[in-house]
Amino acid sequence: MTVENLSKTYRHHQREPGLGGSVRSLFRRQSLERVAVDRVSFSIEAGEIVGFLGPNGAGKTTTLKMLCGLLFPSAGQVSVLGFTPFQRQAAFLERIALVMGQKTMLAWDIPAMETLLLQRDMYGLSRAEFKASLGELTELLDVGPLLQVQVRKLSLGERMKMELLAALLHRPDVLFLDEPTIGLDVLSQQRVRDFLRDLNRERGTTILLTSHYMDDIEALCRRVMVIDRGQLYFDGELAALVERLAPMKQVQALYAEAVPVEQARLELDGLTPRQDDDLRRIRVAAPRDRVVEVAACLLRLGPAIDLTVEEAPVEEIVRDLFRERRRTEVEP
Amino acid sequence: MTWRVLRRMIAMDIMQNLEYRGAFLLYMVGLLATPVISLLVWLAVSAGSHGLPFDRQQFVTYYLLLSVTSMVTSVWLGPWVAENIRLGGLSPWLLRPAPYILNQIANNVGEKIVKLPLLVPLVALLGFAFRGDVHLPTDPWAWLLFTLCLPLSASVAFLLDFTLGSLAFWVHDVRGLLRVKYLLSGFLAGQFVPLELFPPALRGVLDVQPFRYTLSFPLEVVTGSLTRTQVLQGFLWQIGYCVALWAVYRVEWHFGLRAYGAAGA
Numbered sequence: 399m400t401v402e403n404l405s406k407t408y409r410h411h412q413r414e415p416g417l418g419g420s421v422r423s424l425f426r427r428q429s430l431e432r433v434a435v436d437r438v439s440f441s442i443e444a445g446e447i448v449g450f451l452g453p454n455g456a457g458k459t460t461t462l463k464m465l466c467g468l469l470f471p472s473a474g475q476v477s478v479l480g481f482t483p484f485q486r487q488a489a490f491l492e493r494i495a496l497v498m499g500q501k502t503m504l505a506w507d508i509p510a511m512e513t514l515l516l517q518r519d520m521y522g523l524s525r526a527e528f529k530a531s532l533g534e535l536t537e538l539l540d541v542g543p544l545l546q547v548q549v550r551k552l553s554l555g556e557r558m559k560m561e562l563l564a565a566l567l568h569r570p571d572v573l574f575l576d577e578p579t580i581g582l583d584v585l586s587q588q589r590v591r592d593f594l595r596d597l598n599r600e601r602g603t604t605i606l607l608t609s610h611y612m613d614d615i616e617a618l619c620r621r622v623m624v625i626d627r628g629q630l631y632f633d634g635e636l637a638a639l640v641e642r643l644a645p646m647k648q649v650q651a652l653y654a655e656a657v658p659v660e661q662a663r664l665e666l667d668g669l670t671p672r673q674d675d676d677l678r679r680i681r682v683a684a685p686r687d688r689v690v691e692v693a694a695c696l697l698r699l700g701p702a703i704d705l706t707v708e709e710a711p712v713e714e715i716v717r718d719l720f721r722e723r724r725r726t727e728v729e730p
Numbered sequence: 731m732t733w734r735v736l737r738r739m740i741a742m743d744i745m746q747n748l749e750y751r752g753a754f755l756l757y758m759v760g761l762l763a764t765p766v767i768s769l770l771v772w773l774a775v776s777a778g779s780h781g782l783p784f785d786r787q788q789f790v791t792y793y794l795l796l797s798v799t800s801m802v803t804s805v806w807l808g809p810w811v812a813e814n815i816r817l818g819g820l821s822p823w824l825l826r827p828a829p830y831i832l833n834q835i836a837n838n839v840g841e842k843i844v845k846l847p848l849l850v851p852l853v854a855l856l857g858f859a860f861r862g863d864v865h866l867p868t869d870p871w872a873w874l875l876f877t878l879c880l881p882l883s884a885s886v887a888f889l890l891d892f893t894l895g896s897l898a899f900w901v902h903d904v905r906g907l908l909r910v911k912y913l914l915s916g917f918l919a920g921q922f923v924p925l926e927l928f929p930p931a932l933r934g935v936l937d938v939q940p941f942r943y944t945l946s947f948p949l950e951v952v953t954g955s956l957t958r959t960q961v962l963q964g965f966l967w968q969i970g971y972c973v974a975l976w977a978v979y980r981v982e983w984h985f986g987l988r989a990y991g992a993a994g995a
Contacts (some may be wrong), residue, residue: 408991467824501819512745513742516735521827708787
């Protein structure tokens with residue numbers, strides 16, 4: 399999958415608020431343009447799982463929609479599996495799938511099995527292929543008894559599993575996921591993540607997913623792309639993003655009895671060890687290359703009963719990143 | 731493969747529609763209301779005036795046949811197509827290797843398969859109420875032509891609605907346009923007034939406008955009010971409208987998909 403200078407601009411009308419604005423807009427409309435995706439370039443190898451991160455309106459979903467052929471790009475080149483997505487050739491559509499957390503492809507009033515049979519006919523699967531794929535996915539997703547239940551009677555989590563089943567029945571080579579765990583409880587989120595990991599490992603499916611849940615990204619993606627205001631801000635390993643944005647780690651020691659923090663302050667030049675009120679816990683925010691030195695120093699202070707080294711939570715890091723970007727844009 | 735997909739879609743639509751059979755019965759009663767009211771009005775008019783080209787028996791037969799024909803050629807897809815385009819409901823269909831129009835065809839055919847068996851007893855009741863005035867044609871040739879004509883009429887009606895609904899690619903709200911179309915259709919298709927009752931000066935225009943071929947033309951064919959040449963010309967107009975509207979659909983969708991915003995996630 400290769401993307402070069404991909405852009406998408408939406409046109410819309412600006413209207414003043416209220417009834418008066420509505421009436422005036424009948425006669426005079428101001429046409430505006432909004433750049434949703436701005437010259438984005440990247441490539442994804444077969445078999446990769448890549449996470450797409452960004453705040454609301456960053457351009458993640460718009461990019462995803464251009465990659466699967468739903469949206470016509472305003473500029474740039476896209477090639478997925480050697481096809482130009484927007485041409486929507488049958489040979490291309492038969493090798494991709496998009497699962498959208500907020501849009502359904504299942505017929506609402508009848509059991510999901512009927513939609514699956516339609517998928518079989520649409521993708522030209524033989525009975526044997528259908529049976530094998532259905533059996534495998536039903537087992538992985540643990541949805542066997544639900545196939546004959548009306549879709550509208552399924553819970554949100556069950557429906558999402560059925561959406562995945564319907565989307566994957568034809569064994570796509572590339573899977574696009576837009577908020578696949580939105581609205582699911584913690585247990586269902588975990589099951590969907592496990593399923594996607596197995597799918598990637600066993601079928602070699604290339605997966606590109608957007609999610610607001612950092613847990614999804616952390617659990618599945620080694621590589622992430624961060625997009626904000628339509629521009630690609632970062633493309634690389636998740637660990638590298640964390641290191642770049644949060645160079646400090648938190649080293650913390652818990653002691654059996656009170657220890658003197660002054661000793662640590664003397665030894666750890668340039669760092670600021672902080673001690674809790676009960677004098678039994680000391681915390682130090684340390685650069686990655688001084689973590690070992692800090693840990694050794696803390697262990698020398700007294701009889702330690704626990705020592706932890708923690709990353710700042712990824713969710714916090716990313717939130718801070720976008721907040722910081724907004725702040726620097728506002729300030730001159 | 732397309733036929734297999736279409737058959738599957740139709741079966742799914744029938745299954746979904748059977749979920750709402752109670753609502754359909756009410757819909758049927760509503761559908762019969764227009765021809766029955768029109769019939770009663772025209773019977774009152776014909777009783778008090780002379781010189782109308784239609785007599786009482788012709789009115790009864792016309793509206794009885796119209797009640798079934800209008801069901802076969804009826805369409806309701808325009809607003810759905812427009813809503814799917816505007817709100818992004820099109821997206822799940824665009825991602826699959828089957829054209830979206832196939833789904834709408836299946837919905838149209840599937841609903842009619844469910845609705846027709848419900849409609850026929852109601853029409854039979856209507857026929858029984860006016861049994862002295864019903865004179866159904868006896869010429870098998872007329873019925874054969876009528877049967878050939880119906881799918882073409884349904885196709886013209888379907889494509890008219892589909893192409894109008896598809897304007898939602900560019901126009902934010904096509905509901906107004908569709909309302910005007912449904913109103914025009916009531917008059918120009920021969921639903922409120924048989925086209926033969928319009929002033930002769932208008933016949934030239936009325937004969938070639940597309941709404942005639944969605945409803946009035948099959949009725950004119952079966953009631954034997956047309957010459958052979960007029961029947962042949964009518965068939966050619968129907969086929970011409972089908973081809974032209976299909977071309978409009980293809981052009982609309984070729985450019986429309988470039989403007990599609992795929993709203994929502």
